[in-house]
Amino acid sequence: MKIVILHGSPKGEKSVTMQYVKFIQKKNPHHEYILHNVSKRIKQLEKNEDLFNGIIEDINSSDGIIWSFPVYTCFVPAQYLRFIELIGEKKSAKAFKNKYTVAISTSIHFYDYTAHRYINAVCDDLDMNYAGFYSAEMDDLLNAKERKNLLKFAGHFFNSIKNKIHCLKKNQPLEQNKFNFLVEDPTRKVDSKNKKIVVITDNDDSGSKIGKMIQRFTSSFNKSPNVINLNDIDIKGGCLGCMECGYDNQCAYKDDFISFYNSKVIASDIIIFAFELNGRMFSSKWKEYFDRRFFYNHVPEMKGKQLGILISGEVSTYLYDFLQGISEFQQTNLTEIVTDGCSDSEVLNNDIQQLAENSVSFANSGYIKPHTFLGVGSKKIFRDEVFGKLRFVFQADHRFYRKHGFYDFPHTQYKKRLFISFMMLITAIPAIRKLFYGKIKTLLYAPHEKSVDKY
Ligand SMILES: Cc1cc2nc3c(=O)[nH]c(=O)nc-3n(C[C@H](O)[C@H](O)[C@H](O)COP(=O)(O)O)c2cc1C
The missing domain is CATH 1.10.287 (Helix Hairpins)
Structure with missing residues (x-):
C-alpha cells in the first residue's frame, strides 16, 4: 500500500512526532511511504505551484494518509493550518475524497483533544474515511508497552484500508448564519474611563460581518478603542519550536511580534480578539499569533485582564474549549464570546453592546471568574511538567513558578x-x-x- 505522510512539525525530520511515524514504517516495511514535510516547507508550498501539486498527486495515487503533527498551543502548528488552508484555496479537496486516514500527534497532553477534534472535522469535510487518532505523550516511544500500542493502532489503520472498513463521520457539514448584519448606533456610550482597550483582528474587509461587528463594538465607547490588524505587523512566520525562549523568553525571530505583543496586548486592560472562521477554524494568521505568544512559555502574562471575543462563523465545542482554556490558563476573565450564531441583527447589536459594558464594568471592579477544570487542569499539568522533566528547558518558567508560588x-x-x-x-x-x-x-x-x- 502507498501511504502518504503529511508531517506537521516545523522541525521537519528532526521532530519527536516523526520518530513515531518512522517506527511504524520500520515495523511495516512492506508498504511504500512518501513523506511530505508540509509545515517546514510551507513558505515554498505557498509560492511554488508544482511543489504543492506534487503533494496532491501523491495524495491522489495513495491508499492512505497519515496526518502527523505536534500539538502547538492546543491545535496544530500555524504552518500546518496554513497547509490545510492551501488545500481549500487551491481547490484540491477532491484528491482526499474517500481516502483512508489517521492522525498521530505527540504532546504533553495539554489540549491534545482539541487538535484531534479539529483534524477529525477537517477529514470529515474532505469526505475522507477517518479511522481514528493516536495522541502520544512525547516520551511514549521510550516505553515498550506504548510502542506495542502504537503498532496496534498502525495495524488497525492498514487493516481499515485493506478491508475497506466503515468509518463513521462525527461532524455535520457547516451551516453559515446568513442574516445580513445591520449595525445600529448605540443608544448609550460606554465610558471606558482610564481603561486601555485594544481590538486585535486579521480582518481586512470593513464590509464583512466581522468587520461590522468590530465597528459596532468600537462605536459602543465614548472613546474609540485601538484596532490592530495582524496583517499589518511584521511577523516573519510561525513558531519554529526551537525552544530558545525557554531560558529567558528571547525569541529566535527578529521581527516586530514581541514589541507588538508587549506594547499593545500586555499593555492593555481589555483585549478583544475578533475573527471570522475559515471553515472550522480561525485563520493561520491567528494561529501564528497564538503560537508566537509561546515566547512567554507557560506563564500567565495576561493575568487580570478582560478578554472578549467576537466571532463570525459556526463555533465548534473544541474552539469554545480552546478560548475558555487559554483565558483561564492566562488568568484573564473571559468576559464573553459573542458570535453571529444568534437569530438576527437586533440580538447581535445587543450582545456586542453588552460585551462593551461588561468589559469595562468587570475591568473596573477587577472581576475574574473562578476557574473551571480547563484552567485548574492546565495549571496542574504545567506545574508538574515544569517542576519535573521540563525544568532545564523552561528555566524562565521555573523562576516564575517558584517566585509566584505555583509549586503548591x-x-x-x-x-x-x-x-x-x-x-x-x-x-x-x-x-x-x-x-x-x-x-x-x-x-x-x-x-x-x-x-x-x-x-
Ligand atoms: C510552540 C510550542 C507549543 C506547544 N504547545 C503544546 C500544547 O498546547 N499542548 C501540548 O500538550 N504540548 C505542546 N507543546 C509540546 C509539543 O507538542 C511536544 O514537545 C511535541 O512532542 C513536539 O513534537 P515535534 O518535535 O514533532 O515538533 C508545544 C511545544 C511548542 C514548541
Missing part, C-alpha cells in the same frame, strides 16, 4: 501532610472510622459555615 504540591505543605498521615492512621481503627464517616458532612461544611458567620 502537597509535599511542601508539611502541616497538612502530617494531619493527613495522622487521619489515615486513626481511621484504620474501625470505631474511629465509623465516627469519622458519620461526621464527614459536618466536617466538610463547618469551616465554610464559620466563614459565612464571620464575614
Whole structure:
C-alpha cells in the first residue's frame, strides 16, 4: 500500500512526532511511504505551484494518509493550518475524497483533544474515511508497552484500508448564519474611563460581518478603542519550536511580534480578539499569533485582564474549549464570546453592546471568574511538567513558578501532610472510622459555615 505522510512539525525530520511515524514504517516495511514535510516547507508550498501539486498527486495515487503533527498551543502548528488552508484555496479537496486516514500527534497532553477534534472535522469535510487518532505523550516511544500500542493502532489503520472498513463521520457539514448584519448606533456610550482597550483582528474587509461587528463594538465607547490588524505587523512566520525562549523568553525571530505583543496586548486592560472562521477554524494568521505568544512559555502574562471575543462563523465545542482554556490558563476573565450564531441583527447589536459594558464594568471592579477544570487542569499539568522533566528547558518558567508560588504540591505543605498521615492512621481503627464517616458532612461544611458567620 502507498501511504502518504503529511508531517506537521516545523522541525521537519528532526521532530519527536516523526520518530513515531518512522517506527511504524520500520515495523511495516512492506508498504511504500512518501513523506511530505508540509509545515517546514510551507513558505515554498505557498509560492511554488508544482511543489504543492506534487503533494496532491501523491495524495491522489495513495491508499492512505497519515496526518502527523505536534500539538502547538492546543491545535496544530500555524504552518500546518496554513497547509490545510492551501488545500481549500487551491481547490484540491477532491484528491482526499474517500481516502483512508489517521492522525498521530505527540504532546504533553495539554489540549491534545482539541487538535484531534479539529483534524477529525477537517477529514470529515474532505469526505475522507477517518479511522481514528493516536495522541502520544512525547516520551511514549521510550516505553515498550506504548510502542506495542502504537503498532496496534498502525495495524488497525492498514487493516481499515485493506478491508475497506466503515468509518463513521462525527461532524455535520457547516451551516453559515446568513442574516445580513445591520449595525445600529448605540443608544448609550460606554465610558471606558482610564481603561486601555485594544481590538486585535486579521480582518481586512470593513464590509464583512466581522468587520461590522468590530465597528459596532468600537462605536459602543465614548472613546474609540485601538484596532490592530495582524496583517499589518511584521511577523516573519510561525513558531519554529526551537525552544530558545525557554531560558529567558528571547525569541529566535527578529521581527516586530514581541514589541507588538508587549506594547499593545500586555499593555492593555481589555483585549478583544475578533475573527471570522475559515471553515472550522480561525485563520493561520491567528494561529501564528497564538503560537508566537509561546515566547512567554507557560506563564500567565495576561493575568487580570478582560478578554472578549467576537466571532463570525459556526463555533465548534473544541474552539469554545480552546478560548475558555487559554483565558483561564492566562488568568484573564473571559468576559464573553459573542458570535453571529444568534437569530438576527437586533440580538447581535445587543450582545456586542453588552460585551462593551461588561468589559469595562468587570475591568473596573477587577472581576475574574473562578476557574473551571480547563484552567485548574492546565495549571496542574504545567506545574508538574515544569517542576519535573521540563525544568532545564523552561528555566524562565521555573523562576516564575517558584517566585509566584505555583509549586503548591502537597509535599511542601508539611502541616497538612502530617494531619493527613495522622487521619489515615486513626481511621484504620474501625470505631474511629465509623465516627469519622458519620461526621464527614459536618466536617466538610463547618469551616465554610464559620466563614459565612464571620464575614
Ligand atoms: C510552540 C510550542 C507549543 C506547544 N504547545 C503544546 C500544547 O498546547 N499542548 C501540548 O500538550 N504540548 C505542546 N507543546 C509540546 C509539543 O507538542 C511536544 O514537545 C511535541 O512532542 C513536539 O513534537 P515535534 O518535535 O514533532 O515538533 C508545544 C511545544 C511548542 C514548541
